[in-house]
Amino acid sequence: MNALKVGEAAAAIGSSARAIRLWQAKGLIPASDRSEVGYRLFTESDLDRLRFIRQAKDLGLTLGEIKRILDLRQEGATPCPQVVTLLEAHIAAIDRALADLHRLRATLTGVRDHADELAGDGVICAIIERRGACPPAVRHERDRANQG
Amino acid sequence: MNALKVGEAAAAIGSSARAIRLWQAKGLIPASDRSEVGYRLFTESDLDRLRFIRQAKDLGLTLGEIKRILDLRQEGATPCPQVVTLLEAHIAAIDRALADLHRLRATLTGVRDHADELAGDGVICAIIERRGACPPAVRHERDRANQG
DNA sequence: GTTGACCTTAACCTAACGGCAAGGTTTTAC
């Protein structure tokens, strides 16, 4: 038989054994067959699903989103319309992140370039303190992900 | 006296009481005075330090980096040169993130724009599966931060 | 028969808090 163990399956799809176990624990893939001693065994059709997950991850989808797509498909629905919606939400998020990063970059280079002019008589560090009004805090991508 | 409780101090610097407690637990600010019943009490000079932390955070520095700056200053050193180095490292990281996001955005819009052409006969979702070779995985900013 | 490469689960680590619990305190309103 051509059943693969988790490490072999991981190598086949270009991911890690740990990641595959996590996907399984999170319900993205069903409980796999086990060998007599308990090793996970993956078939070719299992690999298709694993590859799908990896490709979706390459597109920046979260495991939760991928699970939703997979569940939709399981219910017989075609998830593609929701996927397009999802992609558009991600594109919008990327645009926000790009704008934030551009702004932050401008602030940072500005601060760095004026570092010389700032005498070292700030209380802690003049570079950080002597730069006029604080621009509104730039929230990082990861912050936005966690709390709206 | 004008000692502020943690919630008042948080409001004064534009952060949260929870964040201030965290900064204290991580050693960015010393153990503050306490009222008779154990409430944290902050003076004006405490606020300066809190404001410094918030400003440094606005520049994208991590709490660990800010602590290092604060510790340097405590040892009598002027942290500014290291701060410049830090800023340049952050700018470089931002540039990498920008490049990654631009690439991911291009991939995403490409996938979205060709969604119509892809018949729904993919195993799970044609949009995700039928797009030729997978570009190398784009690692997100937060991944890079956690493990080199 | 032992070394080394693989597998198992479990638990801890990352960044920076938010949320909630369970209880004590202060303030405000009736």
Place this chain on the structure above:
DNA sequence: GTAAAACCTTGCCGTTAGGTTAAGGTCAAC
């Protein structure tokens, strides 16, 4: 004068997507 609202305390769990041990079982090769 007291009751409720609004604070405060500590502490633990949750968030992302796994990496990294730990402790132990399994399998192939030498």
